[in-house]
Amino acid sequence: MTTDDAPAPTALRSPVLRYTAFTTDPSGGNPAGVVLDASALDAEAMLAVAAEVGYSETAFVTASDPDARRYTLRYFSPLAEVDFCGHATVATAVALSERVGVGPIVFTTAAGEIALDTVATAAGAVEATLTSVPTRTRPATAEEQGATLAALRWRADDLDPALPPHVAFGGNHHLILAAGTRERLADLDYDFGELAAVMRRHGWTTVQLVHRLSPSRYAARDPFPVGGVVEDPATGAAAAAFGGYLRDLGLAPADGRIVVDQGEDMGRPSVLTVTVDPASRRVRVTGHAVPVPASA
Structure with a gap:
């Protein structure tokens, strides 16, 4: 569980989690906000949350099927929505895996479907591998x-x-x-x-x-x-x-x-x-x- 489950704005059904990706050191990597249940938020509200968080991107899970391990993600910078964000994808996959267990996950994004695999490492961290859309x-x-x-x-x-x-x-x-x-x-x-x-x-x-x-x-x-x-x-x-x-x-x-x-x-x-x-x-x-x- 994250140590920074920040108080959620009224419209949020889950708190804004804060993870940093592509590192095992909390002082390194790229921080991302993660909202695991943003089903009640519209685009304007998600943009406002991302601006308040202040990271380069915040990921919002807008729909989920935990049994199938499939989720829909949207990404917002403090200024605009973006189709895809790699570090926020990794952060969200790790946050979910810490709660529902490691294994394959599929994210539906504006850029297309992104398949991920998450594994627990010997040091106790979670590692995620995303497979991109065709480059x-x-x-x-x-x-x-x-x-x-x-x-x-x-x-x-x-x-x-x-x-x-x-x-x-x-x-x-x-x-x-x-x-x-x-x-x-x-x-x-x-x-x-x-x-x-x-x-x-x-x-x-x-x-x-x-x-x-x-x-x-x-x-x-x-x-x-x-x-x-x-x-x-x-x-x-x-x-x-x-x-x-x-x-x-x-x-x-x-x-x-x-x-x-x-x-x-x-x-x-x-x-x-x-x-x-x-x-x-x-x-x-x-x-x-x-x-x-x-x-x-």
């Missing part, structure tokens, strides 16, 4: 790349030519830009309003900035100004899209396993394990989630 990717246009670089205050020669800019989809659309150095990735000082305008114009949920540490390990940062958040410490949907990008470009390792380190530059380290199946366009993303203590 796809395309090269970014010169306008998309130029406008984004200007908003980031990056130059074209800051990019890694071995990892070309693409728009990738794994439930949401994300522009992927690869920094040529770890130092360039670490130095993130962008124009919030300008980047948000570019992203709204093109329908992107985040801009995923990556740096290749090795053929199977990447550092990542994900600005999220369209959600009212400067940066996401762990972005499961972008990790799924990135896995599809690497597969499509022939850059996935032979075993299909990629580790994405995110949140380090924010002081909230997160680890996302991405598994690419060359025979499928779906990508698996694995991580833990743990309750956020009331004092955090």
